[in-house]
Amino acid sequence: MGFLSKLMKNPLVQMALPIALTAAAGPAAGFMSKMPLFANMSPLMANALKQTAIGYGTAALSGSRRPGRAAMVAGLTSIPFSYLSAANAAKTFNAANAGATTQQALRPQSVMKNIPFDQADVDQGFFMPSQTPTTVMAPTTVPYTAPTVTAQDILFGRTPQAAMMGPSSLDQYVGNARDAMPGFTRTLNPNATSAADQFIFSQETPGKALTMPDADIFSKAVLTEDGLPTGRFETNFLPTAVSQAAGLYAGRDTPEEQFEAAKRRRRKELAFLYGVDESLIEGEMDNPFYTGSFMNTGGIASLDMEMGGDVSGPGGPKDDMIDAKLSDGEFVMTAKAVENFGNGSRMEGAKRMYKMMNKLDPESEKIGER
Numbered sequence: 001m002g003f004l005s006k007l008m009k010n011p012l013v014q015m016a017l018p019i020a021l022t023a024a025a026g027p028a029a030g031f032m033s034k035m036p037l038f039a040n041m042s043p044l045m046a047n048a049l050k051q052t053a054i055g056y057g058t059a060a061l062s063g064s065r066r067p068g069r070a071a072m073v074a075g076l077t078s079i080p081f082s083y084l085s086a087a088n089a090a091k092t093f094n095a096a097n098a099g100a101t102t103q104q105a106l107r108p109q110s111v112m113k114n115i116p117f118d119q120a121d122v123d124q125g126f127f128m129p130s131q132t133p134t135t136v137m138a139p140t141t142v143p144y145t146a147p148t149v150t151a152q153d154i155l156f157g158r159t160p161q162a163a164m165m166g167p168s169s170l171d172q173y174v175g176n177a178r179d180a181m182p183g184f185t186r187t188l189n190p191n192a193t194s195a196a197d198q199f200i201f202s203q204e205t206p207g208k209a210l211t212m213p214d215a216d217i218f219s220k221a222v223l224t225e226d227g228l229p230t231g232r233f234e235t236n237f238l239p240t241a242v243s244q245a246a247g248l249y250a251g252r253d254t255p256e257e258q259f260e261a262a263k264r265r266r267r268k269e270l271a272f273l274y275g276v277d278e279s280l281i282e283g284e285m286d287n288p289f290y291t292g293s294f295m296n297t298g299g300i301a302s303l304d305m306e307m308g309g310d311v312s313g314p315g316g317p318k319d320d321m322i323d324a325k326l327s328d329g330e331f332v333m334t335a336k337a338v339e340n341f342g343n344g345s346r347m348e349g350a351k352r353m354y355k356m357m358n359k360l361d362p363e364s365e366k367i368g369e370r
Contacts (some may be wrong), residue, residue, distance in 0.1 A: 077242060
């Protein structure tokens with residue numbers, strides 16, 4: 001995970017990551033669309049949640065301290081792209097259905113029907129009318145109004161008031177009475193030439209159900225030169241790339257956090273350079289052996305009782321070029337005082353001072369510990 005974390009923090013990788021995610025976002029979004037969570041959700045909310053999920057994962061992989069903020073910004077950034085996608089989908093849908101203005105249908109029509117009569121009644125002088133008016137379902141052409149949708153209808157999953165159906169049509173054939181089939185309406189054929197084509201048999205076929213367009217921001221339809229859909233789709237890189245780039249930018253470290261991270265890295269480098277623990281590194285220009293970090297328990301810095309020695313550093317006994325960090329109330333002896341305390345021997349003076357310090361402060365560093 002350490003290698004992956006370092007890789008994700010590389011600026012070049014972070015620049016290329018949204019583009020790489022876009023290539024994978026299409027199949028991933030298609031898979032997520034089949035999940036119950038997204039199946040019945042409006043396209044606006046579904047797109048935002050998908051980008052939010054991708055944004056959180058991207059920020060977490062890149063080591064962001066604020067994956068939640070990155071996810072939120074990625075989701076919000078997707079909203080304008082969802083609207084543009086819905087507007088284009090509505091325009092394409094309305095243009096594809098605007099050409100149909102009429103449809104074929106069966107409608108009630110009044111006709112004269114022949115009345116069969118009995119020859120015996122005629123012979124007896126009874127008069128019977130030969131025809132009477134009746135109503136039949138006859139084929140006709142009626143106006144058709146295609147449904148129209150708006151970008152808001154698509155974004156929020158609203159169904160338009162008009163039925164989402166294409167124009168109806170008629171399934172017809174000609175024949176005589178013996179050719180009748182169930183479900184077909186029989187009307188006289190005005191162009192009949194014989195008893196074989198005496199009637200027109202018609203059955204109304206409902207229009208094709210129209211599918212509500214979707215505001216898909218992960219892919220886009222390939223259109224013809226006339227602007228009509230070809231049925232093919234290709235990956236749409238821009239929405240995901242912009243949304244994820246915005247999320248990564250929102251989840252970045254603040255300048256203060258970047259400075260602290262740089263200090264931690266530099267402290268590790270200096271600790272490795274000097275061969276000491278990181279806690280002993282005070283600053284960029286401070287040598288830990290000169291700062292007195294070893295002096296917090298009293299004693300002479302770098303005193304080795306087996307090899308002998310004294311404080312190692314630049315300058316002479318009175319140049320004061322070696323930094324020392326002291327605590328309130330501590331007292332520092334000069335090099336000459338240490339030497340005089342040992343009757344001219346700096347090492348002996350140090351031993352005596354250790355003995356005196358240990359007597360006055362039993363918890364102070366012992367000479368054997370140094």
